[in-house]
Amino acid sequence: MTFSIVARCELTGQFGVAISSSSPAVAARCAWARAGIGAVATQNVTNPALGPRMLGALEKGASAAEAVATARQGDDFPNYRQLLAVDVHGGTAIHSGSNALGTWTSAVGHQCVAAGNLLANDGVPKVMIDSFEATSGTLGDRLIAALRAAVDAGGEAGPVRSAGLLIVDKQTWPYAELRIDWLDDGCPIAAVARAWDVYRPQAEDYVTRALNPLAAPSYGVPGDE
Structure with missing residues (x-):
């Protein structure tokens, strides 16, 4: 019921996950990342506990393969899971x-690695990787391009209803976490892409506001001078 891509930016060291599904709130349950550590996804018949478990293994120095193995070994139903990781x-x-x-x-x-289940065809993950690698720009731009390419290639067997983009950089909190948890009409991927277009120019400003409000630019809201 899901397709996703998990990736590391070689230039910035950022990690990110982009994901979409016919199920509600897919990013809330399936996308996980930790700055300086890695990014993972747990999907199909989802066990959200496996996300933190994989990140914990990565933080202790495990490779992506070892982190996935740790999650599988600690789960009672590994045959129902689809797990992705980048270290x-x-x-x-x-x-x-x-x-x-x-x-x-x-x-x-x-x-980068991509995977999916209940797909319209078995070429969708490869198309996601190809689009991610062919796209220039920020990590968010490349992850969004991969989701768009998945839809263009057929996506899921049925309509997608939720989507999300998660990026971590140098701080303990997400650099960007944009989600559409349910959309009756229209495409949640297009909605997340629009949110990223709005958020991307302001992302660094939000980091500055957190670390040093004295150096922060105008908030750009009514009443702010």
Whole structure:
């Protein structure tokens, strides 16, 4: 019921996850990242506990493959899970259990990995990787491009209803966390992409406001001078 991409930016060291699903609030349950550590996704029949478990392993120095193995070994139903990870060195790993739903597959690129289940066709993850690697710009731009490419390639077997973009940089909090938890009409990926277009020029300002309000630019809201 989900397709996603997990990636590391080689230039900035940022980590990110972009994800979409026919299920509600997919990013809230499935996308996880920690600055300087890595990014992971847990999907299909989702166990959200596996996200922090993989990040915890990465923080202790595990590779992406070792983190995924740790999550599998600590789960009672690994055959129902689809797990993705990228580590601080750009290493990637993927696990798709034998009970993954519908048409499911994955693809691996340079410091990025994509996977999906209940897909319209088995070419969707490869298209996501190709689009991510062919797109210039910020990590967010590239992740959004991958989601758009997935939809253009068929996406899920049914309509998607939720989507999200999660990026971490140098701070303990997300650099960007944009979500559409449910959309009856229209495309949640297009809505997240629009939110990213608005947020991207302001992202660094929000970091400055947190670290040093005295150096912060105008907030740009009514009443602010």
